[in-house]
Amino acid sequence: MEKFIIKGGIPLRGNVKISGAKNAALPIIAASLLTEEPVTLRRIPKVSDVFTMLNVLKTLGCKSYWKDDALTLDASNIISTEAPYELIKKMRASYYVLGPLVARFNEAKVALPGGCALGSRPVDLHIKGLKTLGAKVEIKHGYVTCKAKNLEGKRIMLKGQHGTSVGATINVMMAASLSKGVTKIEEAAMEPEVVDVANFLNRCGGKIEGMGTPIIEIEGRKKLKGTEYSIIPDRIETGTLLIASAITKGNVIVKKCNPEHNRVLIHLLKEYGVEIQEGKDYLNICPPKTVKPLSIQVGPYPSFSTDLQPPMISLLSVTPGNSTIVETIFENRFMHVPELIRLGADINMIDRYTAVIKGVKQLSGAPLMASDIRASAALILAGLVAKGETHISRIYHTDRGYEHIEKKLTRLGARIERVSDPDAP
Ligand code: EPZ
Numbered sequence: 001m002e003k004f005i006i007k008g009g010i011p012l013r014g015n016v017k018i019s020g021a022k023n024a025a026l027p028i029i030a031a032s033l034l035t036e037e038p039v040t041l042r043r044i045p046k047v048s049d050v051f052t053m054l055n056v057l058k059t060l061g062c063k064s065y066w067k068d069d070a071l072t073l074d075a076s077n078i079i080s081t082e083a084p085y086e087l088i089k090k091m092r093a094s095y096y097v098l099g100p101l102v103a104r105f106n107e108a109k110v111a112l113p114g115g116c117a118l119g120s121r122p123v124d125l126h127i128k129g130l131k132t133l134g135a136k137v138e139i140k141h142g143y144v145t146c147k148a149k150n151l152e153g154k155r156i157m158l159k160g161q162h163g164t165s166v167g168a169t170i171n172v173m174m175a176a177s178l179s180k181g182v183t184k185i186e187e188a189a190m191e192p193e194v195v196d197v198a199n200f201l202n203r204c205g206g207k208i209e210g211m212g213t214p215i216i217e218i219e220g221r222k223k224l225k226g227t228e229y230s231i232i233p234d235r236i237e238t239g240t241l242l243i244a245s246a247i248t249k250g251n252v253i254v255k256k257c258n259p260e261h262n263r264v265l266i267h268l269l270k271e272y273g274v275e276i277q278e279g280k281d282y283l284n285i286c287p288p289k290t291v292k293p294l295s296i297q298v299g300p301y302p303s304f305s306t307d308l309q310p311p312m313i314s315l316l317s318v319t320p321g322n323s324t325i326v327e328t329i330f331e332n333r334f335m336h337v338p339e340l341i342r343l344g345a346d347i348n349m350i351d352r353y354t355a356v357i358k359g360v361k362q363l364s365g366a367p368l369m370a371s372d373i374r375a376s377a378a379l380i381l382a383g384l385v386a387k388g389e390t391h392i393s394r395i396y397h398t399d400r401g402y403e404h405i406e407k408k409l410t411r412l413g414a415r416i417e418r419v420s421d422p423d424a425p
Contacts, residue, residue, distance in 0.1 A: 001424035003393040004406060005417045006383035008365060011287065012250030012412040018238050018257040019045040019403040020231035023093075024196040027170045028231060029053045030096035031197060032073040033062060034104055034178050035204055037226030040072045044231060045403040048396065052091045056083055060097065070228075078105065085111035085142060091400070095123060095167065099175035102135050102146040109145045117372045119331040125158050125165045129172035132156045133179055153181030153220050162329055164189040164300045169216070170197050177206040179220035188216040191301040192261045196232045203227040233281075235261035237402060239308040240377045242266075242285055244409070246274050247315045248384050249287040252412060259283055264304045268294055268312075272319070293321035293359060298328050310336045310378035317345035318385055319359040327353045335371035336378040342366045343386050365390040369425060373401035380405070384414055393421050 020043030030053065032039040044050055054064050061079035065072055081101045088094045088111040101108035113123065127144065131137050133156075135148040153176060158168050169189040174197070176183035188194065190212055198211035204227050207219040238257040245252035246269055259266065259278045266276055266283070273288035294316060298306045306329040316323035317340055327333050334355060337347050343363040348356045365388035370376030376398040383390030392398075395418070398405055406416045 001393065001421045002395055002418050003391055003421035003424070004380065004383070004395055004398075005419055006365070006380065006386075006390045006392070007415040008363075008384050008386040008388065008390065010384070010413050010415060011248045012245050012252050012384070012409070012414060014412045015253045015255055016241055016408050016412055017255050018233040018241075019043070021045070021193060021196065021234040021236075022047055022049055022401050023166070023236070024193040024231050025050055026053050026093040027096045027174070027193070027197045028200045028229065029057065029073065030100055031174050031200060033057065033060070033075045033078070033097060033100035034174060034201075035224040035226055036076040038072055038074045039204070039226050040070050040228045042070050042228070042230040044071045045234065047399060047401055047403050049091050049093065049400045052087065053094060056087045056094045056097060059083065059087065060101070081105050081107050082109040083111060088113050092121060093167070095126065096171060096174070098126065098144065098146060099130065099171035102130060102148055103151055103175040103178035106149060107145075107147050109143050111143050112139065117335060118333050121330070123167075125160050125168035126171045129156050129158060129168055130175060133172070133175055133183065151175055151179035151220070153179055153183040153218070155184045155186065157186045159187035166191050166194060169194050173198060173208065173216060173218055174201065176218040176220055177201045177208065178224060181220055183218045183220065185216040185218070186214065188214055189300060190214065192232055192235060192258070200227070200229045203229055232261070233257045236305065236307045236374070238262055238283070239265045239305070240311050240381070240402070241408070242269060242283060243308070243311045243315050244381050244384060245285045246272065246288065247318065247381050250412070251286055253282055253284045255282045257281060257283060264302060265308060268296065268304065272315070291319050293319050293323035295324045297326045300329070306330060306333060307374050309333060310374045311381050313337065313347065313355060313357060314340060314378045314381040316357040317347065317360065317382065318363060321359055323357045323359070325355045325357065336375035339368045339375070339379055340382055342368060343382050343390065345382070362387055364388055367391040367393070370394045370397040373397050377402065380409070380416070383416075384409070393424050
């Protein structure tokens with residue numbers, strides 16, 4: 001295993017380019033199963049979750065190869081419709097193969113992902129959606145088996161107790177694209193990643209309208225065709241680097257991003273005290289003169305993203321005054337808090353969903369453990385301003401979702417090193 005060693009105290013300066021969005025790349029790779037023609041994807045981030053998804057597709061018989069930065073997928077010769085637990089347990093998003101497999105091959109057997117570090121994370125809405133389209137669904141021995149002669153378009157409401165679902169909206173949208181008739185998803189997730197998958201499916205010959213709004217209409221097709229497609233920039237990486245600049249009082253130009261996808265964060269960072277200039281595909285964040293605490297409630301897009309809550313807590317940990325963050329999406333998304341407290345942060349959990357953060361003058365470096373992708377980003381950001389050395393172990397979590405993060409930060413002047421971690425817990 002490996003760990004990061006960070007020596008804090010350097011303001012980040014310079015330019016950084018944003019990679020393609022992991023959370024758009026994963027479903028779009030799965031969606032390539034919907035066509036027998038080759039699909040070529042650009043701007044796929046080379047992160048370990050992408051390689052896990054490619055392994056799932058390989059088990060099914062889908063071929064893939066890279067040429068420079070273009071990934072081509074060929075699902076013309078699928079030999080299996082079963083995604084085994086060994087792969088699904090590594091990454092919940094492997095579940096995205098369910099919709100495409102049942103739509104194209106009339107059957108799919110996919111292991112139930114179970115819970116994860118963020119909480120129970122059920123898949124009932126995915127199943128509800130596919131059942132409404134006409135699939136017969138059975139859960140046995142830890143697997144979901146889906147069978148359908150022909151999926152047929154219907155009206156589906158996809159809201160759960162925690163609000164809309166990105167995954168269920170995408171899974172149902174993929175399946176509905178290769179079905180008979182028209183599907184109307186109500187209470188659909190509006191995340192930019194949902195829109196990107198819809199745009200990809202339309203490029204394959206699909207007919208989807210309303211993506212980015214709560215009602216998505218999908219006119220099913222008998223067949224979809226191959227295409228070339230470029231993934232949107234990663235708004236969570238963008239946000240993480242903007243917050244990294246703010247926390248180190250740096251001056252960073254984040255390039256090749258889409259500022260429209262980070263509207264709420266930009267607004268909050270301005271309220272916090274930084275000046276941000278923007279162009280169509282860049283954001284220039286200047287050092288703050290005075291800073292203010294914030295009160296934030298997480299929510300589905302366009303609200304503040306749960307994936308940026310952990311890095312934001314790191315920023316507020318060193319911001320004078322009392323800040324509050326209310327998480328509403330996942331019941332266990334504060335695993336980074338006890339680690340930040342080890343650095344000297346003053347954070348009080350009022351209940352499972354509410355953190356009150358009293359800004360401290362200085363964090364001090366310590367050995368830490370990452371628990372999930374975004375928690376690891378929070379720890380890195382805290383390490384960038386902590387006095388002395390911060391060691392972060394279990395950085396395989398970071399590698400799941402951030403492409404070359406330490407290289408990007410090093411180019412901005414950070415002192416961050418990846419070393420082997422023989423004592424890894
Ligand atoms: C996606 O997860 C992202 N993952 C997550 O990013 C992100 O945090 C999340 O959306 C919310 O924005 C990918 O895109 C691969 P949901 P997803 O379905 O699709 C509940 C990261 O670090 N729910 O929108 O799984 C669920 O438990 C990851 O990149 C049901 O109740 O999230 C949660 O409370 C972490 N039933 C809420 O809905 C279901 O069938 C939203 O989940 C499905 C979800």
